[in-house]
Amino acid sequence: MMSCGEKMKVLITGVAGFIGSNLASRLIKEGHEVIGLDNLAYGLRENIPDGVHFHYLDIRDQSIYRAFEGADAVFHLAAKNCIADCQEDPVETADINVRGTVNVFEAAKRAGVKKIIYAESSALYEGSKVFPTPESEVNPESFYAVSKLASMYFAEAYQRFHGSSTNEPSAMSHQPLNFTALRYFCVYGPVQDYRRTIPPVMSAFIIKLLRGETPIIYGTGEKRRDFVYVEDVNDFHLMCLKDGRTDNRVFNLASGVNYSVNEIYEMVSELLDIHIPPIRKPDLPGEAERTLADIGEATSLDWMPKTDIKTGLLNAIAYIKSEMAKGNI
């Protein structure tokens, strides 16, 4: 494990996406070298911060292997991750999220990378009725969630055969590979993807209200989500690079508090001081009624989500206003 002040070479897959681009900005600010991979299937080139050594590559392709050479750590974030799209196309979901993920693990192993931090999801708890939900409650239902579970099993197998506690002869020729699995709940903040057919609720409400249009709420609006601000998530990301207690463990990353879609709508409306009654449309398929994380594992490592929902929303609003001013929205 790296010591606290040491500068590292960090590779991020999915660097043009929401979490990846925010993470790249933070790592560059902290003086680390960042290699970024993305095929721009969902992310945007303009999201990638200056200073990233960017490779336009697909994680399913073996041509990614060279980019991993010399990397100290890998954040694997690239995925097909819109639940509705994954329900439509389970074959591509498996191709990107399972085959692509294994290809990333293999690339890291061959390059002698010491640590992979990779994205699982709160979707792994879709079938659980335990709230707040601890990491042990794995019960996926959707194709997306099942693809994340398959990634988890592959990570466990790589740990078993190539990790620090293995006695396998094949592991002896390699640098031991450690993993940290992150189960993000609803991460929000600047650069969140507002261009999707159905954007995340916060961006959707902010954009519609700023444009003077009528926001849409799917279903009753009583579904509750545990939201966590992207910079709080970045605090944990940085800890994963430095703190050996994160090795070969899984963590919920969330705030431990949830809000309904209706409550979020009211908050956005209040903060903007724009009040347009939303229209209601039929519920979206494959979404859990509520999410609420048990964050005890993560907080036991001196991490605490610090950003209250209003501050986080104000930052998201400022970002969307600046994109509008640039003519991007």
Ligand SMILES: NC(=O)c1ccc[n+]([C@@H]2O[C@H](COP(=O)([O-])OP(=O)(O)OC[C@H]3O[C@@H](n4cnc5c(N)ncnc54)[C@H](O)[C@@H]3O)[C@@H](O)[C@H]2O)c1
């Ligand atoms: N944002 C959340 O709240 C949340 C919640 C749970 C889990 N996650 C997981 O966290 C990770 C990052 O999420 P995000 O919100 O930043 O998603 P995002 O869609 O904004 O970013 C994902 C990036 O991966 C890239 N990508 C997709 N397929 C690729 C491929 N085959 N090769 C190379 N690049 C490819 C996309 O172009 C995109 O830039 C994902 O694995 C997601 O499943 C996110």
